[in-house]
Amino acid sequence: xxxxxxxxxxxxxxxxxxxxxxxxxxxxxxxxxxxxxxxxxxxxxxxxxxxxxxxxxxxxxxxxxxxxxxxxxxxxxxxxxxxxxxxxxxxxxxxxxxxxxxxxxxxxxxxxxxxxxxxxxxxxxxxxxxxxxxxxxxxxxxxxxxxxxxxxxxxxxxxxxxxxxxxxxxxxxxxxxxxxxxxxxxxxxxxxxxxxxxxxxxxxxxxxxxxxxxxxxxxxxxxxxxxxxxxxxxxxxxxxxxxxxxxxxxxxxxxxxxxxxxxxxxxxxxxxxxxxxxxxxxxxxxxxxxxxxxxxxxxxxxxxxxxxxxxxxxxxxxxxxxxxxxxxxxxxxxxxxxxxxxxxxxxxxxxxxxxxxxxxxxxxxxxxxxxxxxxxxxxxxxxxxxxxxxxxxxxxxxxxxxxxxxxxxxxxxxxxxxxxxxxxxxxxxxxxxxxxxxxxxxxxxxxxxxxxxxxxxxxxxxxxxxxxxxxxxxxxxxxxxxx
Amino acid sequence: xxxxxxxxxxxxxxxxxxxxxxxxxxxxxxxxxxxxxxxxxxxxxxxxxxxxxxxxxxxxxxxxxxxxxxxxxxxxxxxxxxxxxxxxxxxxxxxxxxxxxxxxxxxxxxxxxxxxxxxxxxxxxxxxxxxxxxxxxxxxxxxxxxxxxxxxxxxxxxxxxxxx
Numbered sequence: 001x002x003x004x005x006x007x008x009x010x011x012x013x014x015x016x017x018x019x020x021x022x023x024x025x026x027x028x029x030x031x032x033x034x035x036x037x038x039x040x041x042x043x044x045x046x047x048x049x050x051x052x053x054x055x056x057x058x059x060x061x062x063x064x065x066x067x068x069x070x071x072x073x074x075x076x077x078x079x080x081x082x083x084x085x086x087x088x089x090x091x092x093x094x095x096x097x098x099x100x101x102x103x104x105x106x107x108x109x110x111x112x113x114x115x116x117x118x119x120x121x122x123x124x125x126x127x128x129x130x131x132x133x134x135x136x137x138x139x140x141x142x143x144x145x146x147x148x149x150x151x152x153x154x155x156x157x158x159x160x161x162x163x164x165x166x167x168x169x170x171x172x173x174x175x176x177x178x179x180x181x182x183x184x185x186x187x188x189x190x191x192x193x194x195x196x197x198x199x200x201x202x203x204x205x206x207x208x209x210x211x212x213x214x215x216x217x218x219x220x221x222x223x224x225x226x227x228x229x230x231x232x233x234x235x236x237x238x239x240x241x242x243x244x245x246x247x248x249x250x251x252x253x254x255x256x257x258x259x260x261x262x263x264x265x266x267x268x269x270x271x272x273x274x275x276x277x278x279x280x281x282x283x284x285x286x287x288x289x290x291x292x293x294x295x296x297x298x299x300x301x302x303x304x305x306x307x308x309x310x311x312x313x314x315x316x317x318x319x320x321x322x323x324x325x326x327x328x329x330x331x332x333x334x335x336x337x338x339x340x341x342x343x344x345x346x347x348x349x350x351x352x353x354x355x356x357x358x359x360x361x362x363x364x365x366x367x368x369x370x371x372x373x374x375x376x377x378x379x380x381x382x383x384x385x386x387x388x389x390x391x392x393x394x395x396x397x398x399x400x401x402x403x404x405x406x407x408x409x410x411x412x413x414x415x416x417x418x419x420x421x422x423x424x425x426x427x428x429x430x431x432x433x434x435x436x437x438x439x440x441x442x443x444x445x446x447x448x449x450x451x452x453x454x455x456x457x458x459x460x461x462x463x464x465x466x467x468x469x470x471x472x473x474x475x476x477x478x479x480x481x482x483x
Numbered sequence: 484x485x486x487x488x489x490x491x492x493x494x495x496x497x498x499x500x501x502x503x504x505x506x507x508x509x510x511x512x513x514x515x516x517x518x519x520x521x522x523x524x525x526x527x528x529x530x531x532x533x534x535x536x537x538x539x540x541x542x543x544x545x546x547x548x549x550x551x552x553x554x555x556x557x558x559x560x561x562x563x564x565x566x567x568x569x570x571x572x573x574x575x576x577x578x579x580x581x582x583x584x585x586x587x588x589x590x591x592x593x594x595x596x597x598x599x600x601x602x603x604x605x606x607x608x609x610x611x612x613x614x615x616x617x618x619x620x621x622x623x624x625x626x627x628x629x630x631x632x633x634x635x636x637x638x639x640x641x642x643x644x645x646x647x
Contacts, residue, residue: 045609059499066531115535134535135569135582138589145590153536166530167507168499 019443021425028430032422034414034447035281043404051077051395052174054404058391059168065453067104067159067169068384069406071097072391074172075247075380080395082372083175085267086247090370091362093176098246099357100162100171101382102350105245106201107155108385109302109347113208114148116448117340121215125445126438144211147195147204154189154201158354161185176369181358189358198358202316202351209320209344216341226427227336227420227446230255232288232297233304234412236266236383241310243317243349245383251308252288252298257332261288266381269390275407285414286407297415300387301450302342307332314356317349336420339449384409386451410452420446484596484636488545491526491595492632495533496552502604502617506550509602512625513632525632532577535586542591546598546635548628549580552617553601560624562641565597598638600624 022031055073059066119132138145163169236248252261275284276293287296312318380391387409394403424446498504510529517525567585588594
């Protein structure tokens with residue numbers, strides 16, 4: 001009897017995902033698909049609004065990574081107000097934005113590791129789901145849970161100090177920033193009571209990298225083979241090839257490390273990237289035009305960034321980068337679970353970047369905004385925690401937005417996540433008589449490695465349970481599980 | 484629990500999404516009132532979502548009132564005690580008030596008594612500002628909560644009232 005298994009977090013208004021796994025009569029996986037319903041209404045919503053409102057308006061889009069949208073929009077509007085593309089700002093303007101961004105990266109990566117990844121690693125992917133979260137970590141490894149909480153809190157406080165407030169921050173404005181960092185704010189982060197200071201944060205980030213490496217040493221088979229598949233990788237890199245999460249040029253490498261896109265000014269992204277449409281998914285499938293939809297798909301995010309850059313410009317993260325690269329003999333790393341390793345190296349890098357910035361006196365200067373000759377179009381890219389985020393705006397002579405195009409990280413990773421789901425479903429479910437909770441969680445673990453954003457902006461609109469439905473070949477529901 | 488107990492009012496939601504901002508608005512309203520009344524034992528916080536760091540934020544209080552917009556079939560509002568729970572959703576992107584309280588209980592020496600004030604909302608589009616019906620619910624809940632915030636020892640009795 002053929003079966004269709006559905007894993008469906010439901011009822012989000014503007015974003016939900018479900019996995020369908022089709023088995024044939026022998027219980028082998030015939031087809032898998034990850035469906036994420038992407039909300040695109042925002043692009044219509046901003047039309048007609050004055051352009052300078054965009055960096056605040058975009059925060060209505062997502063309550064999870066509002067800082068990334070805030071900064072990507074501001075970068076696009078820098079171009080429109082004639083303030084250049086990334087390096088045209090005053091030193092204070094650019095560095096305040098960078099501090100905001102690295103605060104965002106730090107809190108997001110810490111949350112992902114301690115709340116999502118570490119429970120799977122510490123307890124196993126087939127362990128009790130009620131323990132497979134930070135509560136379980138708290139019971140067995142209280143120190144790690146506290147670290148996760150405090151690292152997230154530290155990053156949130158950095159965001160508050162740079163964006164001005166927690167909700168609908170106004171820090172980044174077209175052409176710069178609207179505040180500097182006071183001496184008092186700086187000293188809070190540099191010399192705060194233990195553990196709330198940047199040195200402790202860097203120490204903990206380094207310890208998290210070590211934790212992963214230790215786990216990897218003892219679980220190579222799982223970590224190296226789980227949801228592993230070859231792919232291309234895309235991200236921003238600094239002009240000289242360094243990792244730069246705030247600004248750079250586009251670079252992509254193939255699974256062997258050959259550069260298939262390099263030194264591309266992202267203002268021209270439409271010459272290089274298109275989005276394919278498939279009849280079974282609401283979410284588009286971006287690809288590199290010169291390679292075509294079939295071969296031009298790529299991954300974005302921490303793993304991609306470590307595969308595209310030549311080095312990391314902070315010493316502790318660079319040392320870990322060298323170990324990471326040596327593991328694959330300098331070739332791109334295509335192992336999905338190594339995304340966690342890459343994310344932790346970025347966590348460390350973000351901590352080091354914050355420390356450097358907090359010690360930079362430019363943050364206390366008053367030259368905050370630059371202006372130039374206005375134009376009617378601008379593109380802003382940033383490396384958000386989950387990957388490359390594109391914002392593109394056009395305005396008319398009345399300063400109203402006439403067009404907005406956003407490509408979010410989860411959309412770039414659409415094809416890779418589908419491949420990861422398929423790999424795990426085949427590896428874990430083929431020929432099995434019973435589909436266990438552990439098998440279903442294996443599929444979730446593969447998806448969670450990419451940390452997809454299911455757009456949680458209106459959290460009140462329903463919970464996000466996990467629904468597992470089994471259908472017979474005539475689509476009759478024969479079993480259902482909901483977490 | 485007495486009138487000197489440290490109380491945190493924590494509203495969450497997205498005020499750029501109409502009634503989803505009910506919790507945030509409740510905090511604004513109550514903070515202004517507390518200032519006028521000279522209630523120095525009240526603390527306030529507001530965010531888009533709850534997340535794990537809120538376990539540290541609430542640990543310093545005796546009583547926490549979380550305030551959230553609700554889709555449930557309520558007439559106007561509801562105050563319920565929170566039962567700590569380890570249950571999480573598919574992603575890490577937000578956690579429930581019950582999860583925050585449970586995490587606080589597991590990693591900090593003090594766990595506050597915790598309640599959730601549910602405020603009925605109706606519209607959730609990309610617009611700032613509450614709907615007129617949501618404003619009515621907000622005002623009713625605010626009037627209901629004022630006396631409890633001045634005399635928090637009565638909150639257990641209040642829970643037995645018709646708003647439970």
